[in-house]
Structures are given as structure tokens and as C-alpha cells.
Amino acid sequence: MSFDPSIHTIDTGFMQRGSFDAAYLVVENGRGAFIDCGTGLAVPAMLAALQRAGLGVDAVDWLILTHVHLDHAGGAGLLMQQLPNARLVVHPRGAPHMVDPTRLIAGATEVYGQTQIEHSYGPILPVSSDRVVIADDGHRVDLAGRSLLCIDTPGHARHHLCVWDERSRAWFTGDTFGLSYRELDSDRGAFIVPTSSPVQFDPEPLKQSIARLLAAAPQAMFLTHYGRVEDVARLGADLVEQIDAMVHIGHQCDARPDRHRCLVAALTALYLERAQAHGCRLDDAAVTQVLAMDIELNAQGLACWLDRDRR
Structure with a gap:
């Protein structure tokens, strides 16, 4: 599912709901980068996407997280165990939670409850600190010569980054550019809603982050919830x-x-x-x-x- 054949949309199956939670695989010259990964229960879908793209687990160089909310990053530790050559790229504020997810699990449990965490998120494992790369504002990831630019985009969360792919002139937006479900499309195109989920929503930084994304004149946005959208000026x-x-x-x-x-x-x-x-x-x-x-x-x-x- 993609307009650009080098970008693969992966349905993580979160909450057992289709077309709800996406991760992405970017492929360049036989090398791969995942952007977000869903929960621990999504690891089989991530590995299946690699297989469909003709890549082995040793061909993945990067797992880039837009932020560490569990529907985006809960499966990072388990997935990294399957990717021997990959490094994890994450916002400076999110990195400690990937190395030690104790507070992350506690915060999510407070919002969703213990039963929901166990049923919907699967194992939440740490990532070794020597495999973690801190992405400050302006950090560039090199995927076999393809530049993926990470910028700081607070508003939904203070530990949020978005990823600019110059090749496709598109952003991978996590939750910064809202939610757009295909069931709500009309003849006008995509319908969009902001996401202010707890606990770090801040409206003015979020509006500034949206303006920063639009300033690059993108042709499309790749949303976690869900998929590729165009007509980005109207949506913004x-x-x-x-x-x-x-x-x-x-x-x-x-x-x-x-x-x-x-x-x-x-x-x-x-x-x-x-x-x-x-x-x-x-x-x-x-x-x-x-x-x-x-x-x-x-x-x-x-x-x-x-x-x-x-x-």
C-alpha cells in the first residue's frame, strides 16, 4: 500500500483494528529503515513487511521513532532483538524511556489500565543504550545515501520528532499532523482531527510544529493514524x-x-x-x-x- 514503491505502509493491527495504526518501511539500495513499529504484538507484521520487500532482518539499518507512546514504540525492544544491524533513533527526551521503559509502562497503565496494557501491547522490553542514537533537531539519518531528516516537533508530546524524506517530499508525522481515517474520506479528500492525548498536549507548540512541516511544501504526509494523505495545506x-x-x-x-x-x-x-x-x-x-x-x-x-x- 503506497504511492512511492520505496515506502511501504505496515498495518500494525493495534487494538485488532485495521487501517488504524501504521508503521512504515523505507527501502533504499537494498537497505531498510523502519519508522515507528507499533506494539510488541506488531513484530510479526513488521518482519512480514520486510519479507514482502525482499529484505532480510540484517538489511535493516534503522528504527526511527517519532515518539515513545506505546502505539508507536511499544514493540521497539522486541523488534530490535530481531534486527542485528539496526540502531534506534529517538528524540533526546524519549531515549531514556527506551533504555528503561519502567516509567513509560507506568504512565500508560495509569491511562489505560493494567488489563488493557497486557492485552493490547504485548511485551515492552528495553533497548541497549549502545544501540540508541539521539536525534536532536536537524539530525540526519543516512539510509544507503538517502537522507532522512529528523526535526523537533513538540505539541502532541515534548519528545516528538517528524521525519522528512526529500526523495518523496513527504513527512512521516507520527501524531503531530493529526489523525485521518479512511472511513471518513469524502469527495473532498481526507478528513483530519488533531490528537491531544495525555499527557503533554500543548496547543501553541503544536500549531508551530504544523507550520514548520508545511513550510517544507510537502507533497504528502504519512500519518500513523492512518496512512498517506495529500492536500496538506487544507488539512493543516x-x-x-x-x-x-x-x-x-x-x-x-x-x-x-x-x-x-x-x-x-x-x-x-x-x-x-x-x-x-x-x-x-x-x-x-x-x-x-x-x-x-x-x-x-x-x-x-x-x-x-x-x-x-x-x-
């Missing part, structure tokens, strides 16, 4: 409008005793209104079902931001 403007609307919703709901319920209801109304205006083919109930998990997480993330901002 949509994201900024919604971030501002979400901030307004947060302030409106903040003093309410039922703040969480208020946030969920208002976010649902915002996204349904925009989906209708976009011409989404699904009815309101179906749109709500597609976005239910993200609405809940966005409400939690807004609450974290409101409480942190107040402090």
Missing part, C-alpha cells in the same frame, strides 16, 4: 482551526463539576459538525464510533493541559 489549516476550537472548549468546560463529560460532549459535537461539512459518507453515529477512542483521549489530554496550564 483544518488542524489549526480545530486546535483553537478545542482550546475554547477546554476553557468553557474547565470550571464544570462534570468537566470530563462536558469535554467529551463538546468535542463530539465539534468533530461531527466538521465531518458533516466535509461530506463524510457515514452518519453521525458511525462517525462517533470511528472517533470514540480519540474523543476520549483528546478529552483526557485537554484536561491534563488545563490542569498543567493552571499550575
Whole structure:
């Protein structure tokens, strides 16, 4: 699944939901780089993608993580055990959590619960520090002569980076450029929603990160949730409008005793209104079902931001 034959989209099968969580394999001159890897349960899908691309595990030079949230990076330790020549590239703030994932596991357990972590994420293993490469802003990864540029893109998380591939003139955006599920496409193209999931959402840095991505005049974005999208200027403007609307919703709901319920209801109304205006083919109930998990997480993330901002 790809427009550029050197870029392979891998469905990680997260939450047993198709076309929901993507990782990517970039192939150049017989060498490979994974960008994100999903959970530990996704390792067979990652290895199968290598096989389909005609590569062995020894041909992978890099695993680049956009950030260390578990749906992007939970399987990194287990996958790295299968890739003898690979090094892990990660944001400076994320690197300690890959070497020692104890706090990462604890934070995710607080959000999702122990049962969900065990059922949906699989083993979360450390990566040896001597295999970890710190990607400061402007760090370049050399994939057999193909340059992959990593830039610092806070807003969704403080440990987030995006990866620019000059060859395809596209960004691998993790969660910085929002969520876009193919079920919500219309004749206008992709429908997009920001992601403010806990615990480090920060609206102004996120808008600045989006502007930085757009400044490169990309032809496409490769999103984790989900896949390749074009018409990026329109989508970027949509994201900024919604971030501002979400901030307004947060302030409106903040003093309410039922703040969480208020946030969920208002976010649902915002996204349904925009989906209708976009011409989404699904009815309101179906749109709500597609976005239910993200609405809940966005409400939690807004609450974290409101409480942190107040402090």
C-alpha cells in the first residue's frame, strides 16, 4: 500500500483494528529503515513487511521513532532483538524511556489500565543504550545515501520528532499532523482531527510544529493514524482551526463539576459538525464510533493541559 514503491505502509493491527495504526518501511539500495513499529504484538507484521520487500532482518539499518507512546514504540525492544544491524533513533527526551521503559509502562497503565496494557501491547522490553542514537533537531539519518531528516516537533508530546524524506517530499508525522481515517474520506479528500492525548498536549507548540512541516511544501504526509494523505495545506489549516476550537472548549468546560463529560460532549459535537461539512459518507453515529477512542483521549489530554496550564 503506497504511492512511492520505496515506502511501504505496515498495518500494525493495534487494538485488532485495521487501517488504524501504521508503521512504515523505507527501502533504499537494498537497505531498510523502519519508522515507528507499533506494539510488541506488531513484530510479526513488521518482519512480514520486510519479507514482502525482499529484505532480510540484517538489511535493516534503522528504527526511527517519532515518539515513545506505546502505539508507536511499544514493540521497539522486541523488534530490535530481531534486527542485528539496526540502531534506534529517538528524540533526546524519549531515549531514556527506551533504555528503561519502567516509567513509560507506568504512565500508560495509569491511562489505560493494567488489563488493557497486557492485552493490547504485548511485551515492552528495553533497548541497549549502545544501540540508541539521539536525534536532536536537524539530525540526519543516512539510509544507503538517502537522507532522512529528523526535526523537533513538540505539541502532541515534548519528545516528538517528524521525519522528512526529500526523495518523496513527504513527512512521516507520527501524531503531530493529526489523525485521518479512511472511513471518513469524502469527495473532498481526507478528513483530519488533531490528537491531544495525555499527557503533554500543548496547543501553541503544536500549531508551530504544523507550520514548520508545511513550510517544507510537502507533497504528502504519512500519518500513523492512518496512512498517506495529500492536500496538506487544507488539512493543516483544518488542524489549526480545530486546535483553537478545542482550546475554547477546554476553557468553557474547565470550571464544570462534570468537566470530563462536558469535554467529551463538546468535542463530539465539534468533530461531527466538521465531518458533516466535509461530506463524510457515514452518519453521525458511525462517525462517533470511528472517533470514540480519540474523543476520549483528546478529552483526557485537554484536561491534563488545563490542569498543567493552571499550575
